[in-house]
Amino acid sequence: MKSPAFEYARAASIEEVCALLSQHGDAAKVIAGGQSLVPMMAFRLLRPSWLIDINEIAALKFVAFETDTVRMGACTRQCVIERDGALASKVPLLRQALAFVGHVQTRNRGTAGGSLVHADPSAELPLVAQVLEARLVLRAASGRRALPAAAFFAGPMMTSLRTDECLEEIHCPVWRERRIGSAFTEISRRHGDFAIVAAAAQIAVDDDGHCTRATFGVGGASPTPIAFPGLARHLVGHRVDQAKARAVAQDAAAALEPDSDIHASAAYRRHLATVLMTRVLQQAYDAARTVQ
Ligand SMILES: Cc1cc2nc3c(=O)[nH]c(=O)nc-3n(C[C@H](O)[C@H](O)[C@H](O)COP(=O)(O)OP(=O)(O)OC[C@H]3O[C@@H](n4cnc5c(N)ncnc54)[C@H](O)[C@@H]3O)c2cc1C
Numbered sequence: 001m002k003s004p005a006f007e008y009a010r011a012a013s014i015e016e017v018c019a020l021l022s023q024h025g026d027a028a029k030v031i032a033g034g035q036s037l038v039p040m041m042a043f044r045l046l047r048p049s050w051l052i053d054i055n056e057i058a059a060l061k062f063v064a065f066e067t068d069t070v071r072m073g074a075c076t077r078q079c080v081i082e083r084d085g086a087l088a089s090k091v092p093l094l095r096q097a098l099a100f101v102g103h104v105q106t107r108n109r110g111t112a113g114g115s116l117v118h119a120d121p122s123a124e125l126p127l128v129a130q131v132l133e134a135r136l137v138l139r140a141a142s143g144r145r146a147l148p149a150a151a152f153f154a155g156p157m158m159t160s161l162r163t164d165e166c167l168e169e170i171h172c173p174v175w176r177e178r179r180i181g182s183a184f185t186e187i188s189r190r191h192g193d194f195a196i197v198a199a200a201a202q203i204a205v206d207d208d209g210h211c212t213r214a215t216f217g218v219g220g221a222s223p224t225p226i227a228f229p230g231l232a233r234h235l236v237g238h239r240v241d242q243a244k245a246r247a248v249a250q251d252a253a254a255a256l257e258p259d260s261d262i263h264a265s266a267a268y269r270r271h272l273a274t275v276l277m278t279r280v281l282q283q284a285y286d287a288a289r290t291v292q
Pocket of ligand 1: 113
């Protein structure tokens with residue numbers, strides 16, 4: 001099918017995007033890489049009357065390092081983030097996760113912000129945003145606000161973005177500890193498909209191999225990807241062997257309420273969540289221990 005007819009505006013600035021959004025409200029959609037929006041329009045799942053193209057706005061395409069944060073413009077392409085070596089050394093989970101996002105071709109067009117706003121519960125970047133406790137800067141004609149990822153994701157394909165707002169920047173914390181390891185994994189039917197279940201973890205250890213800081217989470221097993229900061233704190237002060245990782249992962253999986261669908265039953269998703277969270281916790285810990 002083809003999408004219904006729409007008006008098109010190529011915005012030259014963020015101010016113009018915000019003005020158009022406040023003028024057209026929920027009749028308008030921002031288009032970034034188009035990798036999710038265009039198929040949804042072709043299937044007529046979405047019928048915006050206006051498309052506001054943000055691809056020409058240089059101020060939305062950047063990666064900038066600050067002391068404890070990496071800032072990324074919302075329209076930064078996934079391939080740019082994936083290939084940025086300095087970014088991979090400061091926030092390795094981004095590159096690890098992007099290796100699972102679609103295909104080279106989709107990452108060449110798809111943007112970080114588009115993936116977050118699309119908010120697929122199985123998508124990799126929303127999971128990373130949850131696990132790293134990223135902050136999302138939203139911009140409207142009336143001003144800016146910043147939301148933690150946990151407050152941004154509201155449900156399957158739903159966010160707290162108002163119809164007059166666009167996503168402007170993504171801020172990822174940079175851990176200052178010397179020994180840090182992270183890991184991302186997922187199960188999907190074919191490489192490049194959305195995950196059935198995905199898991200991510202990041203762990204810091206001291207010179208004796210005791211965990212000093214940890215975060216982990218799972219996607220595809222609840223209405224939004226979810227992190228478990230309370231359970232992660234149980235790892236602090238311990239060496240993360242398989243038994244320890246599995247105990248924490250089991251507690252996390254017990255808190256999930258996965259759905260059954262054509263891809264997997266709820267019980268299988270919960271099983272995968274336990275297995276994959278155990279795996280990433282151990283891999284992240286082992287990676288942290290090998291840092292010199
Ligand atoms: C074959 C194929 C395989 C794929 N596999 C995966 C996969 O395995 N994992 C995965 O996560 N994704 C996958 N995708 C989707 C891909 O990652 C998309 O790039 C991503 O979901 C959307 O990014 P985009 O820049 O293309 O956004 P678009 O499609 O342009 O927009 C998506 C949504 O976000 C909104 N939006 C975009 N940018 C902004 C902004 N700055 N402010 C406000 N709203 C905004 C749009 O209005 C729209 O609602 C796949 C896509 C294809 C075609």
